[in-house]
Amino acid sequence: MKVVVFCKSVPDTETRVRLKDNRLDKSEIKYILNPYDEFAVEEAVRMKEAGKVDEVVAVSMGPERAREALRSALAIGADRAILIKDDALDGSDTYVTAKVLVKALEKDGVEYGMLLFGQQAIDGDTWHVPGQVAEMLGLPQAGSIIKLEVDPDAGKAVANRLVEGGEEVHEMALPCVVTCRKGLNEPRYPSLPNIMKAKRKPVQDYSLADLGLSPEEVGRAGSFTEVLSYSLPPKKEAGRKVEGEPEEVVQELVKFLKDEIKVL
Amino acid sequence: MRFEFTEEQRMVRDMVRRLADEELKPRAAEMDKKGEIFPEIYQQLAELGLFGVYVPEEYGGAGMDVVSYATVVEELSRGCASTGILVSAHTSLVVDPILHYGTEEQKQKFLMPLAKGEKIAAHAMTEPGAGTDVVSIATTAKRDGDHYILNGTKHFITNGKEASIYLVFAMTDKEKRHKGMSAFIVEKDAPGFSIGKLEHKLGIRASSTAELIFENCRIPAENLLGEEGQGFYIAMHCYDGGRIGVAAQAVGIAQAAYEEAVEFAKTRVQFGQPIANFQAIQFKLADMATMIEAARLLYLKAAWLKQEGKPYYQLSAMAKLFASDVAMRVTREAIQVHGGYGFTEEYPVERHYRDAKITEIYEGTSEAQRLTIARNLLKG
Numbered sequence: 129m130k131v132v133v134f135c136k137s138v139p140d141t142e143t144r145v146r147l148k149d150n151r152l153d154k155s156e157i158k159y160i161l162n163p164y165d166e167f168a169v170e171e172a173v174r175m176k177e178a179g180k181v182d183e184v185v186a187v188s189m190g191p192e193r194a195r196e197a198l199r200s201a202l203a204i205g206a207d208r209a210i211l212i213k214d215d216a217l218d219g220s221d222t223y224v225t226a227k228v229l230v231k232a233l234e235k236d237g238v239e240y241g242m243l244l245f246g247q248q249a250i251d252g253d254t255w256h257v258p259g260q261v262a263e264m265l266g267l268p269q270a271g272s273i274i275k276l277e278v279d280p281d282a283g284k285a286v287a288n289r290l291v292e293g294g295e296e297v298h299e300m301a302l303p304c305v306v307t308c309r310k311g312l313n314e315p316r317y318p319s320l321p322n323i324m325k326a327k328r329k330p331v332q333d334y335s336l337a338d339l340g341l342s343p344e345e346v347g348r349a350g351s352f353t354e355v356l357s358y359s360l361p362p363k364k365e366a367g368r369k370v371e372g373e374p375e376e377v378v379q380e381l382v383k384f385l386k387d388e389i390k391v392l
Numbered sequence: 393m394r395f396e397f398t399e400e401q402r403m404v405r406d407m408v409r410r411l412a413d414e415e416l417k418p419r420a421a422e423m424d425k426k427g428e429i430f431p432e433i434y435q436q437l438a439e440l441g442l443f444g445v446y447v448p449e450e451y452g453g454a455g456m457d458v459v460s461y462a463t464v465v466e467e468l469s470r471g472c473a474s475t476g477i478l479v480s481a482h483t484s485l486v487v488d489p490i491l492h493y494g495t496e497e498q499k500q501k502f503l504m505p506l507a508k509g510e511k512i513a514a515h516a517m518t519e520p521g522a523g524t525d526v527v528s529i530a531t532t533a534k535r536d537g538d539h540y541i542l543n544g545t546k547h548f549i550t551n552g553k554e555a556s557i558y559l560v561f562a563m564t565d566k567e568k569r570h571k572g573m574s575a576f577i578v579e580k581d582a583p584g585f586s587i588g589k590l591e592h593k594l595g596i597r598a599s600s601t602a603e604l605i606f607e608n609c610r611i612p613a614e615n616l617l618g619e620e621g622q623g624f625y626i627a628m629h630c631y632d633g634g635r636i637g638v639a640a641q642a643v644g645i646a647q648a649a650y651e652e653a654v655e656f657a658k659t660r661v662q663f664g665q666p667i668a669n670f671q672a673i674q675f676k677l678a679d680m681a682t683m684i685e686a687a688r689l690l691y692l693k694a695a696w697l698k699q700e701g702k703p704y705y706q707l708s709a710m711a712k713l714f715a716s717d718v719a720m721r722v723t724r725e726a727i728q729v730h731g732g733y734g735f736t737e738e739y740p741v742e743r744h745y746r747d748a749k750i751t752e753i754y755e756g757t758s759e760a761q762r763l764t765i766a767r768n769l770l771k772g
Contacts, residue, residue, distance in 0.1 A: 320454030
């Protein structure tokens with residue numbers, strides 16, 4: 129069985145977000161492989177090490193820097209990578225992204241048994257793309273899983289996902305889509321020999337034309353949604369201190385909860 | 393001129409930085425207290441290929457370059473200075489000379505397990521009566537048929553307790569002075585070899601510093617590294633490279649202390665505001681950052697020169713001289729930023745301060761570095 133892991137290049141978690149002309153100021157951002165995607169890559173590589181999977185393909189749509197995110201996935205243990213890169217893709221929303229990813233799977237022809245995603249990207253945080261891809265391909269899906277058992281011979285996968293107060297267990301026919309989160313595994317540190325090997329693993333580049341798509345079908349033109357503006361969250365205001373004798377404080381607090389924020 | 397890491401160098405730096413943050417930093421204080429680097433750390437470093445960064449793949453290494461190696465030492469040292477010197481002493485002072493001077497058999501037998509981290513190495517030159525003046529070592533080696541017989545005592549040997557392969561320097565012909573020194577590979581189980589007392593030190597306390605005793609220690613003649621009489625030159629080769637490692641270690645220590653100082657200055661409130669608002673603190677932080685950057689560029693240049701096969705000993709001496717001084721100044725100022733808290737074990741800056749001092753001493757004191765630099769610029 130082959131599996132595909134989708135990878136996104138995102139700003140490092142320690143990035144200080146700054147805006148310039150209503151857009152993200154990307155000049156000083158350091159990019160990394162989306163941490164949730166690391167769980168997905170790790171899981172895929174473990175399935176390979178367990179002998180259940182014979183090829184792990186990492187796929188990313190993005191600018192040139194997405195190649196580094198793919199290289200990180202290859203260093204964890206993915207076998208090869210696909211980079212979909214085209215200036216016309218700039219401004220694509222999640223629907224277009226999903227559409228392009230599906231096209232890339234078709235173009236590559238990989239006979240996948242499973243598609244793995246991170247549950248969310250830490251930049252856009254939409255959680256959209258995995259579900260959109262699953263819908264477009266008509267595949268069953270389980271989101272935010274913390275456990276995965278795959279039986280390629282029986283053609284099924286069992287995934288556990290955390291829900292409020294318990295766990296849901298999904299049994300799905302292959303091929304299927306899963307999205308990964310913390311708790312599923314501990315992503316490994318890429319070893320130096322594996323970083324060197326990653327350099328020699330193949331990365332296939334696809335342009336829009338390669339995928340048989342026109343510029344009108346993607347980017348802002350092909351999207352249903354558009355980001356109009358960005359704004360930073362409001363600064364945290366200092367908390368209000370209630371002081372006095374216990375009776376007074378309690379009265380004051382109850383009044384506040386009742387009248388001001390109306391939770392009682 | 394390109395001041396940029398390659399993609400692999402950046403990936404290595406990012407990985408080791410994360411390793412240091414997640415695995416070393418949380419354990420560094422405890423390892424300092426207990427006086428040992430925990431076994432699981434050795435295991436992890438070995439699995440990640442950090443004991444043979446620039447050893448070619450055919451000898452069990454990662455096949456990377458000297459810049460990657462130096463960066464690894466800085467990032468490890470940022471998390472734990474003892475772990476930094478573990479890798480540096482292993483690599484620069486034993487792995488490198490075997491790679492450079494070893495026979496094919498020696499590389500197969502000794503370099504392979506060292507590069508993979510299956511075995512740890514220690515370099516044994518210093519003796520009670522011979523520090524900077526290495527030619528005055530009293531340890532002797534006498535040829536006896538297919539063997540050499542070693543007699544003498546080494547001390548202050550980094551990695552001495554954990555190592556199982558030692559590069560030992562001894563006089564094969566005392567009359568010939570530095571041309572009578574030879575280098576030998578000694579395995580831990582060699583008859584007549586034993587480990588003596590362990591030192592209690594001011595800093596890098598998790599790194600072992602041992603006495604080694606050779607009493608009619610018999611080793612096979614094929615364990616001679618290079619030729620008889622080549623020992624002094626092999627040693628100088630070791631220290632030229634080792635200085636890059638120590639400079640990187642010093643920068644790692646300084647960087648760790650600096651980061652603590654920044655964090656503390658932003659959160660410590662005095663006179664109704666974070667102390668980072670005060671210019672007196674800001675200037676300290678600005679000086680620290682500037683010195684660290686300059687020291688880093690020096691060791692990176694030395695590492696790059698070594699990688700390119702160009703003369704680098706002048707630069708590595710400058711890098712070590714400057715970086716060790718920077719480590720002292722930055723760690724001292726980091727404590728000053730912390731005030732009384734910095735003087736306590738509650739904050740890591742006191743450990744960084746203690747760890748910094750040795751970088752001015754081992755693998756050539758700052759005075760010896762100045763001599764090297766001055767002699768080189770006045771020669772001819």
